[in-house]
Amino acid sequence: MTTSKTQVAIIGGGPSGLMLSQLLHLKGIETVVLERQTRDYVLGRIRAGVLEHGFVELMREARCGERMDREGEIHEGFSISDRGTMHRIDLEGLTGGQTVMVYGQTELTRDLYDAREKMGGIVIHEAEDVQPHDMTTDAPYVTYTKAGETHRIDCDFIIGADGFHGVSRKSIPADQIREYEKVYPFGWLGILSETKPAHDELIYARSDRGFALCSLRSQVLSRYYVQVPLTDTVENWSDDRFWDELKARLPEDVAARLETGPSIEKSIAPLRSFVAEPMRYGNMFLAGDAAHIVPPTGAKGLNSAASDIYYLYHAMLSHYENGDDSGLDAYSDTALRRVWKAQRFSWWMTSMLHVFPDHPEFDQKLQSIELDYFLSSEAARTSLAENYVGLPF
Known part of the structure; x- marks a missing residue:
């Protein structure tokens, strides 16, 4: 077994994991991203494309927004058709000037990959049998296999950004996590x-x-x-x-x-609506679909993941730059407050517009x-x- 060390080990090479890796790297914090699939597979996923104002700003802060700003489409509103009659919702007028950006998840993931590559970021694809260990200790680590060889990464923190079916949430003992679901x-x-x-x-x-x-x-x-x-x-x-x-x-x-x-x-x-609480187990933190799923009606899935990354990023900065762990300690409660508001909104939109x-x-x-x-x-x-x-x- 080969052993290496980093500060933050991130399980999952989708937009959430890549975004956090990029943001932390810009502040001099070392990360390693482990992804089970190939890069082409990840980029082949067809997913959401409506970005909240906050997500757009986060892409720019990560220095990944140049192509998004050039090719993405700013939408100032959208329409609801009720049995054939159109009603426009003026987002810009109703919010004092805020808008959304239409830019495909595949494209922003490509931008994040390109940024990680340019900065020499470590993204390990086809990492199989990934498993977090000793999460409740001060010395957690992650193991994985690649090309038949077992590897170990020692780290300060583990981020589980590996989706609903990933290993991170499943590694938490059942009596330490509660799951809420509506199908x-x-x-x-x-x-x-x-x-x-x-x-x-x-x-x-x-x-x-x-x-x-x-x-x-x-x-x-x-x-x-x-x-x-x-x-x-x-x-x-x-x-x-x-x-x-x-x-x-x-x-x-x-x-x-x-x-x-x-x-x-x-x-x-x-x-499906799904939330797992808490979003922290020892020194492992869940983010994105690993912790919550929303119906796509309100365009909140990717955006909820981005808010998790925002909170984790700033909490990690406070820890490494100031020795302040208050953000890490509050992460789960802070993230869940916004997650549940997104759940409510997505449930409301779904309930109002679908035939049951x-x-x-x-x-x-x-x-x-x-x-x-x-x-x-x-x-x-x-x-x-x-x-x-x-x-x-």
Whole structure:
């Protein structure tokens, strides 16, 4: 077994782990990132693309925002379609000037990888059998195998940023962690197509046939979703069937100008709300999907992970620069307060815009009146706008 040492060992080479590694490296704090998959695999994941104001600032602080600022699209609002009638939510006007950035997760991950490479950051891909050890001691370490050889990394802290199915959270004893979960009775069938977006801003559509979302990655790359039962499969959906169903859920004028084409990616994602508490076990800290999952309706998954990284970054700085551990001690409570607010917002958006097949008529009436009230109240729209652009860190 070969042994090495670093200050912070990060399990997971997605955007969360790479972002923290980059930020800490800029402050002279050593990190090693361990990723089970190849770089190409990580960059092949098709994920969220709506960045909160705070995430955008964090990318710039990490010196990774140049291409984002050049190619990303600033959105000042979005629309909600209620049974064919469009209502625009003026994010900029309702929040005093704040906006969101549309920039694909694949692209920002690529930017983070490039930055790590330029700075000589250590990112070890195809690290198998990763396992954290001695997390409750002052000398934690991580082991992994690569090309049949076992390696050990001694460190001060371990960061578990390895996603919902990763090893980090599962390494915490069951009596030391509590998990909260809500599984929704439907999923999102999504496609990516090299077509002009249906609209210059996102459209969240509620219809009697189910929810739909018109999103985009650029002016030549569109991302669309329709609500489907959990029992559905991608094989049931030809491109033509998808486009026909999407059009049926959109306002007629939007459907009429919708540009269709072959899908270059198609998948079904189940909708789930999940939170694990606490987000710290000894000297191991959980971040991102390792600790929490939100339905994609409110665009909070990647952004919630970014807030975790913000809190961890500043807590680590205080520890190494000032010997102050108050940020580390408060990390779980601080992060969870924002996580649960994101959960509430995502649950609310999901509950308001989707068709729930098992809901009695009374609940269906309440759902309709909730949306009606929201669309008619500036105070309610302001609340949505504040949450959508991102609550302050």
